[in-house]
Structure formats: structure tokens, C-alpha cells
Amino acid sequence: MDFLSLFVMDFVQQLQSPTLAFLIGGMIIAALGSELVIPESICTIIVFMLLTKIGLTGGIAIRNSNLADMVLPMICAVVVGILVVFIARYTLAKLPKVKVVDAIATGGLFGAVSGSTMAAGLTVLEEQKVPFEAWAGALYPFMDIPALVTAIVVANIYLNKKKLKAAQAHLTEEEYLSKQEYLSNQGAANNRVKIWPIIEESLRGPALSAMLLGLALGIFTRPESVYKGFYDPAFRGLLSILMLVMGMEAWSRLGELRKVAQWYVVYSVAAPFVHGLIAFGLGMIAHYVAGFSMGGVVILAVIASSSSDISGPPTLRAGIPSANPSAYIGASTAIGTPIAIGLCIPFFVGLAQAIGGL
Known part of the structure; x- marks a missing residue:
């Protein structure tokens, strides 16, 4: 009972964070019909x-x-990014009225990382004075890129196999026997998806580009003065504006989910918690084996519960053009992101506190 009451108290306290309040505020004013536009x-x-x-x-x-x-x-970050795609492939894709290629794209977007969700998680930990490795945010690309690459590769393999079966279905038995080897060779050739262009597209995305730029500057230069004088003081204020915008956008995207199967709603609610718990479990292994801090474990869980809102959609549009954006973007922006920021962040902070790690 002490564990449960402690968890609930911490959870409610996290929901009162200014970061989460701006997200909820954005959804409320959008629902009330506000004409505010940023x-x-x-x-x-x-x-x-x-x-x-x-x-x-x-x-x-x-x-x-x-x-x-x-x-x-x-x-751990790489494993989670890849695993999330296969979870969607063999769960969401099996549900009624859900197209396999749309499910794979959705898994790719939920396996990729939301920079805004990660920023919100880092801010909440700082507000709660929870210690964590300063480099934990650098785990972003190690989960983001493998997820997008895996989704595009798996989707293309599925589509090529589907085309191959369709071609075989139109052949007579004699034609099939004579051309089976040819089709097999063609199928194998088509299934070879070029990995580097996908990685290159991800690296060129605005989110990863900005973060990798900062990462490189931090490693190879001495940017402490501009960091302390400009970026650090402005961080929380800018994040509050972004949370307000995301809340309004989330509400506006709800209509897109009406165009696709309702199972996407179920997936969007459950997936952030499932993915985050998997990452939390792997993070605990790193905690006991390599001394990874509990705050770092929470960050790993938060980025796993997030879904890409900036770099992921254009990458998937280019890599899986046959997938329906209303399905994977609607599921992510309308439900996945608010769940990750509003519920998963306090959930995983509360979980870490309840087990005595913080």
C-alpha cells in the first residue's frame, strides 16, 4: 500500500509541472475554439x-x-528502437481494418524519438532535482535512426513479397515452374533496401541536424559561455511555448484518426507505456551492470515512450510512400505525444521514485 500511495502522490505531483500544464492548456484552448496561432x-x-x-x-x-x-x-536505445517496429508489425498489423504497411510506418514513428518530449522529460527531472547523466540526451539518435531504418526496410520487404506473390498468382502452373527461379532472383534483388540513403535522410532532418550540431560543438569546441548566457536560461520559456503549440496541434489532429481504424487509438494509448516499460527494464539492466543513473533510466524510458513529431514523418513519407500519413501521423500527434508528455513522464518518474531509485 505504501508503494501504491507513494506512486500516486508522485504521479499527481508530476502532472502539476509547468511543462505539462502548458500542453494541457493548449489542448483546452483549442477545444474551446481559440483562434490563437503561433x-x-x-x-x-x-x-x-x-x-x-x-x-x-x-x-x-x-x-x-x-x-x-x-x-x-x-x-539499449538501439534495441528499443528496432524492437518497437517489430511490436507494431506483429500486433497492430494483425488487428481488423489495419493495413500492414500503415502499421509498420506507425511502429517506425513510435520507435523514433520526439525531441520535444525528450526536452520536456529533461526539464521535469531538473525541476525535481533528479540527478542524471548530462549526456543522456545524446541517446536520441541511437533510438531514432534504427527505428526509422527498420520500419522502411521491413515495409519494403513486405511490399516486395506482396508484389512477388501477386505476380505468381497470375501465372499458369507451367509458367510458374519455368519462371520460379527468375522471380525468386528478382524478389531477392528487390528486397535489398539501401540502408545508407535512409540514414542520410534521417541525419538531414531538422531535429537530428540541430541536435547533432550542438553535440559536435559541445565535443569539439568550448561553447560554455554562450551555453550559460543564452541557451540554458531560455530553455524552459521556449519549451513552454512549444508545449502550448503541441497541445493545440494534438487537438486539431484528432479528426484525422476518424479516417482510419479505431485500433490506432488503442495502440496510441497503450504503446507509449509498453515501449517505455521495455526501455525502463533495459535501463535497469544498465543501471545494475554499468552504473547508469536512475534519472538516466527515466530519460531512456521517456524517449522510448515518445513518437517522432519532426524528423520522422517526412522520412517515412519518402521511405514508405504507400503508407497512409493520416494513420501514423494522426496516431502520433493526436494521442501518442500527449500521452507520452502528460502521462508517461510523470509515470516513469513516479515509478523510479516508488522503487527507491530517486
Whole structure:
């Protein structure tokens, strides 16, 4: 009973965080029909500054840290990114009225990382004075890129096999026997999806570009003065504006889910918790084996519960053009992101506190 009451108290306390309050406030004013509009150009600048700051933080920390300490958490991040795609492939894709290629794309987007959710998680931990490795934010690309690459590869393999079966279905038995070897060779050739262009597309995305820029500057230069004088003081204020925008956008995206199967709603609610719990479990292994902090475990769980809202959608649009954006973007933006920020962040902080790790 003490465990449950402690968890509930911590959970409620986390929901009162200013970061989460702005998200909820954005959803409320959008539901009330507010005409408030924040220009896209301003949001782009805010996202760039937030992710650059996270990159600078991680880069400065990496420069002053033992790289060996990062290896196991990075492996955990890669495993989670890949695993999330296969979870969607063999759960969501099996549900009624859900197209396999749409399910794979949804898994890719939920396996990729939301920079805004990660920023919100880092802020909540700082507000609660929870210690964590400053380089924990640098786990972002180790989960984000493998998830997007895996989704595109799995989707293309599925589509090519589907085309191959369709071609075989139109052949007579004699034609099939004579061309079976040819079709097999063609299928094998088509299934070879080029990995590097997918990685390159992800790296060029605005979110990863900003964060990797900050990471490189933090590692190879001495940006402490501009970091302390500009990026760090502005971080929380800018994040509050972004949370307000995301709340309004989440409400507006709810209509897109009406165009697809209702199972996407169920998936969008459950997936952030399931993915986060998997990452939390792997993070606990890194905690006991490599001394990864409990705050770092929470960050790993938070980025696993998030779904990409910036770099993921254009990458998947290009890599899986046959997938329905209303399905995977609607599921992510309308439900997945609010669940990750509003519920998963306090959930995993509360869980870590309840088991005595914080």
C-alpha cells in the first residue's frame, strides 16, 4: 500500500509541472475554439534552439565523461528502437481494418524519438532535482535512426513479397515452374533496401541536424559561455511555448484518426507505456551492470515512450510512400505525444521514485 500511495502522490505531483500544464492548456484552448496561432517559423526556431541546447549539454558532458559508460545505454536505445517496429508489425498489423504497411510506418514513428518530449522529460527531472547523466540526451539518435531504418526496410520487404506473390498468382502452373527461379532472383534483388540513403535522410532532418550540431560543438569546441548566457536560461520559456503549440496541434489532429481504424487509438494509448516499460527494464539492466543513473533510466524510458513529431514523418513519407500519413501521423500527434508528455513522464518518474531509485 505504501508503494501504491507513494506512486500516486508522485504521479499527481508530476502532472502539476509547468511543462505539462502548458500542453494541457493548449489542448483546452483549442477545444474551446481559440483562434490563437503561433507562426510555424517561430516554432521552427524554438525547436532548433531546444535541440541545439540538448546537443550542447550532451556534447559538453561527453567531452568530460568516460565513453565506456555510454556503451550499454546506447545499445539499449538501439534495441528499443528496432524492437518497437517489430511490436507494431506483429500486433497492430494483425488487428481488423489495419493495413500492414500503415502499421509498420506507425511502429517506425513510435520507435523514433520526439525531441520535444525528450526536452520536456529533461526539464521535469531538473525541476525535481533528479540527478542524471548530462549526456543522456545524446541517446536520441541511437533510438531514432534504427527505428526509422527498420520500419522502411521491413515495409519494403513486405511490399516486395506482396508484389512477388501477386505476380505468381497470375501465372499458369507451367509458367510458374519455368519462371520460379527468375522471380525468386528478382524478389531477392528487390528486397535489398539501401540502408545508407535512409540514414542520410534521417541525419538531414531538422531535429537530428540541430541536435547533432550542438553535440559536435559541445565535443569539439568550448561553447560554455554562450551555453550559460543564452541557451540554458531560455530553455524552459521556449519549451513552454512549444508545449502550448503541441497541445493545440494534438487537438486539431484528432479528426484525422476518424479516417482510419479505431485500433490506432488503442495502440496510441497503450504503446507509449509498453515501449517505455521495455526501455525502463533495459535501463535497469544498465543501471545494475554499468552504473547508469536512475534519472538516466527515466530519460531512456521517456524517449522510448515518445513518437517522432519532426524528423520522422517526412522520412517515412519518402521511405514508405504507400503508407497512409493520416494513420501514423494522426496516431502520433493526436494521442501518442500527449500521452507520452502528460502521462508517461510523470509515470516513469513516479515509478523510479516508488522503487527507491530517486
